[in-house]
Amino acid sequence: MNLIIKSATILDASSKHHRTTKDILIENGIITQIATSIENSNNYETISLENLHVSQGWFDSSISLGEPGFEERETIENGLKTAAKSGFTAVAVNPNANPIADTKADIAFLKSNAFGNAVDLYPIGALTTKSKSVDLAELFDMKNAGAVAFGDYQKAIENPNLLKIALLYADNFDGLVLSFPQENKVVGKGIVNEGPNSTRLGLKGIPSLAEELHIARDLFLLEYTKGKLHIPTISTAKSVQLIREAKAKGLNVSCSVAIHNLMMTDDELETFDTNYKVLPPLRTEKDRKALIEALFDGTIDMVTSDHNPIDVEHKKVEFDNAMFGTIGLESAFGALQTICNTDKTIELLTAGKERFGIAISNITEGQKANLTLFNPEGTYTFTKKHIHSTSQNSAFYGKELKGTVYGIIHNHQKIDSL
CATH class of the missing domain: 2.30.40.10 (Urease, subunit C, domain 1)
Structure with a gap:
């Protein structure tokens, strides 16, 4: 070329x-x-x-593709084309297809099917077998096959001893462990942020406490193990404070935030549009402002679109029954530009590569x-004319970017x- x-x-x-x-x-x-x-x-x-x-090519640390198993949501080919048209040259892909990517063969499948593409696909291997939070998956084998990190997408590690062992074990080969911050027993059947809006609309709430308890626990485990932890998609002001304090202690922790949590609040729920049903949920204006502040002071290391294609059959249903998730690659740049100046936007969109062990090519x-x-x-x-994804479940419709x-x-x- x-x-x-x-x-x-x-x-x-x-x-x-x-x-x-x-x-x-x-x-x-x-x-x-x-x-x-x-x-x-x-x-x-x-x-x-x-x-x-x-600028340097952009990187997204959390996208989901349907293939294998859910090709009606998104194929690897079209997902990577969507990433390219959205400005991304590298993406880390979550292990939430079917089967869940928890073996070296699964990682090899993803790498093979992305070979020769303009966008580099970096698989995230499941931390536990079938992401069931019972037994550790084949972490070292997956690392050798090309996995850049290990985590169970949007599923909490309920057993603290299992996360302790994972941090200790992965540290032997500089493995990055992801822990989704959610205390399931506190969440219960919650589906949106717990607060005045959830009460008024009659929707079961997910309290901020569910995220913050889990982060506090994980940071204690990290301090004990001296491992390497990444906390994806934080959403509350208290979570920011906990991670800020952990970094001040010198703990090896990083975190990300989903762009829709930076731009929107649970006020969007007024229409009962299931495109706003995301996990973690859209929080309050106070939380949103704390997240943005944390971007500028370095507490939050990177942003992600948390791109999660969901087919119509699982999204355009009653709010209680709809799956969590929004697509976000196509809107990522335009949304960030409404929040940050251009220099900061590009800094955020090119951050995270080093943390995930990805080579950097400067200009x-x-x-x-x-x-x-x-x-x-x-x-x-x-x-909708701006959508390249197979699924069209976007929370950004009607937003000025x-x-x-x-x-x-x-x-x-x-x-x-x-």
Whole structure:
């Protein structure tokens, strides 16, 4: 792949070209020249777009795909195409298909079916066999097969001794353990945030306490084991405080937040739209503001779309019976742009790679071209025409978003979004 990107503003804090407008020459998938003006003497393809900005390729630490088993929700092929058109060059895929990815053969299947794609797929292996929180899965074998972390997607590890053993064992090979923060006995049959809105609407509540108790327990276990823990998709102000204190102690902990929890609150539930039924649930304005503050002070390490395609049969039903989840890849950039300035947005969308053991290619001559192209300006209303996913269960319909993704350049391929 040979091409020239013309007059692009580079946003890459690790590059000497950060915040400069340059031409970028890519030959055989490698950045060979960055200069104010590059002559196209070899008649290469050129990319020249309005207000073009370029950053390192974006990474999402939590997406779900239906394949294998739930292809009606999403296939690997279309899921990765959706990621590419949304600006992502790497995604970590949760082990919640059927069968659950809890063996090296399952990890190999995911890697094999994603081979040759413009987007790199990094499997997360299940922490426990069939994600039933009884026995540890084949962690070391899955690590050798290509798993970048281990966790049971949206399922809590109820047995504290099991998590203790997992942290101790995974530490032998620098494995990253994920623990979904939810105390099931406190959650009960809850489906939305517990508070005035749940009471008024007659919906069973999930108290913030359910998340915070679990995080407090996990942080005690982490302090005891000296392991390596990632807490995905936190949602409350108290959770932020607990993790902030743990980091101050020097514990090896990281965390993420789902973008919809940054943008929305449980006030959305007024319409009983099941697209707003997510886990963890949409919380209060106080929680939302605390999460945003934690993005800027570094307590929260990364954001995720927590992209979770759900078919119509399991989503367009009574609120109590609907499955949890929203798609989010297509709206991730535009939503973040309404919350953060562009520099912070790009910092968040490129964060997390090191934590998950993924190589970083900065925008420097001699580096592999791993780029996202975008325009940070301009607003639009998110509608079904912006959806690339097979499933269309988006919580962002009707929301005003900012900025346009032009596409990606990665793995010797150029994928256009428009």
